[in-house]
Amino acid sequence: MELRTLRYFIAVLEAGSLSRAAGSLYVAQPALTAQIRKLEEELGAQLFERSHAGMAPTPAGLQLYQDARRLLSDAAAVRERVRSLPQGPEGSVTVALPFLIASLLMGPVLAGLKATHPRIRVFVLDDLSLMVRKAMLDRRADIGILVDQAQVDGLRCRPFAREAMYFCGRDLQGTVAPLLQPAPAGEGHPRIAFAAAAAQPLVLQSRRFSIRQRVEDAANAQEVPLNIVHEHDSARVIRSLYACGAGFTFTPACALPDAGRQAAPWLVARVVQPELQRSYSLATAADRPLDAAARVVVQAIEAHARTLIAGGRWEAEWLGEADAVPAGHGPKPGRAAR
Secondary structure, three states, X not given: OOHHHHHHHHHHHHHOOHHHHHHHHOOOHHHHHHHHHHHHHHHOOOOEEEEOOEEEEOHHHHHHHHHHHHHHHXXXXXXXXXXXXXXXXXXXXXXXXXXXXXXXXXXXXXXXXXXXXXXXXXXXXXXXXXXXXXXHHOOOOOEEEEEOOOOOOXXXXXEEEEEEEEEEEEOOOOOOHHHOEOOOOOOOOOEEEHHHHHOOOEEEOOOOOHHHHHHHHHHHHHOOOXXXXXXXXXXXXXXXXHHOOOOEEEEEHHHHHHHXXXXXXXXXXXXXXXXXXXXXXXXXXXXXXXXXXXXXXXXXXXXXXXXXXXXXXXXXXXXXXXXXXXXXXXXXXXXXXO
């Protein structure tokens, strides 16, 4: 017994005539007659009394009419429930990335995935850059964003983005503003020479943090001392110190949106001579291909990063693959957004 045959039966009963039902169904009358006879044979019961006046249902026909209407209604509901199920990949994906870039990227990415791929569950590990690398090597994360790590044994790393470092703090005495160099055309922030920045009272994290390591490397290369007045591991303590005017700090471009909310006289300058930069790589396990859910998450992270950079909301250079890079072609560097 097919649903189509039941629909034909209902149409004949409601029309009271094979010819009228055939017209409404756009089916040839002989074919419709054959379907009704086949249905009666399958059920072993006569469903209609046939006369010159038309087709009148028998008691068996009336019973089948009620059951058939219910069956067709249930079938339609089943179809609707199946069609309304969210489509696409399903699974759990863990992303590990540093604190600062997590606040820039992951909120919009998670919200977008919730709307477009509700069957993908994303867990985020935000930690020190060293711990992000460890989480990837320990297989506690499927996707990682590494700082200044172009290659890591056991991981497949590909370029993601590169950003400049900035000098930030409250210039309460007005002594730093005269040291600034005008911003070149197209840049939104003035510049400050590294030696001038290093001489100011600094609040920095310890040497196990990547930002401090980059600052130390520049100081050693320039043979200039760092005037460190506060050293703490807590990013919240560092933020509280420079927010109250206790000193200045170095911060990557990804943290500028948060730093820029501080009270005046707030100072932000791009560090030059030398220019301090940090690069990000997107890492996955070298011996384990990404499943469909993880690929969706990677695409969402990369798409949002490109959007931020193109819109000037992240002063960085996109290093990842462009949207239309053919298979087998290498990454193409993006343009820096100023």
